[in-house]
Amino acid sequence: MKVFLIQQKQIEELNDQGKLLGTSIQRFEEKKWVPLFRVVSEDGQQVTCSLRVKDTGEVRIWADLRLLAEWLREKLAIQRCELLLNDFEIPEIGVSNEQI
Numbered sequence: 001m002k003v004f005l006i007q008q009k010q011i012e013e014l015n016d017q018g019k020l021l022g023t024s025i026q027r028f029e030e031k032k033w034v035p036l037f038r039v040v041s042e043d044g045q046q047v048t049c050s051l052r053v054k055d056t057g058e059v060r061i062w063a064d065l066r067l068l069a070e071w072l073r074e075k076l077a078i079q080r081c082e083l084l085l086n087d088f089e090i091p092e093i094g095v096s097n098e099q100i
Contacts, residue, residue: 001048002047002048003036003048003049003050004047004048004049004050005049005050005051005052005057005059006049006050006051006052007051007052007054008051008060008075010049011037011039011049011051011076012075012076014037014039014040015076015077019039019040020037020038020039020076021038021039021040021046022037022038022081022082023035023036023037023038023072023076023078023081023082024036024038024081024082024083024084025065025068025069025072025081025082025083025084026084027083027084027085027086027087028061028087029087031063031064032061032062032063033061033062033063033064033065033068034050034051034059034060034061034062035050035051035062035068035072035081036048036049036050036084037049037050069081
């Protein structure tokens with residue numbers, strides 16, 4: 001699976017455009033949680049995205065699952081998401097500086 005890292009602003013825009021198809025929260029290891037978003041790209045393809053830290057370009061990780069869930073509910077109005085509890089490493093990450 002290829003995961004594109006995008007800025008928070010981009011995922012909010014995709015959500016506003018109705019292009020957010022689904023959300024999962026993936027556990028990396030103890031106290032490391034990452035949201036994964038299935039979205040429709042500009043060319044109509046389904047892609048998986050996560051958030052990146054603006055300054056470093058690294059994956060944005062939450063230590064507190066409750067804060068991540070609250071952010072998803074408050075900022076994106078997500079009512080339901082899948083919780084993936086297996087330890088996981090993203091094998092391939094691409095950084096997108098453009099709209100997905």
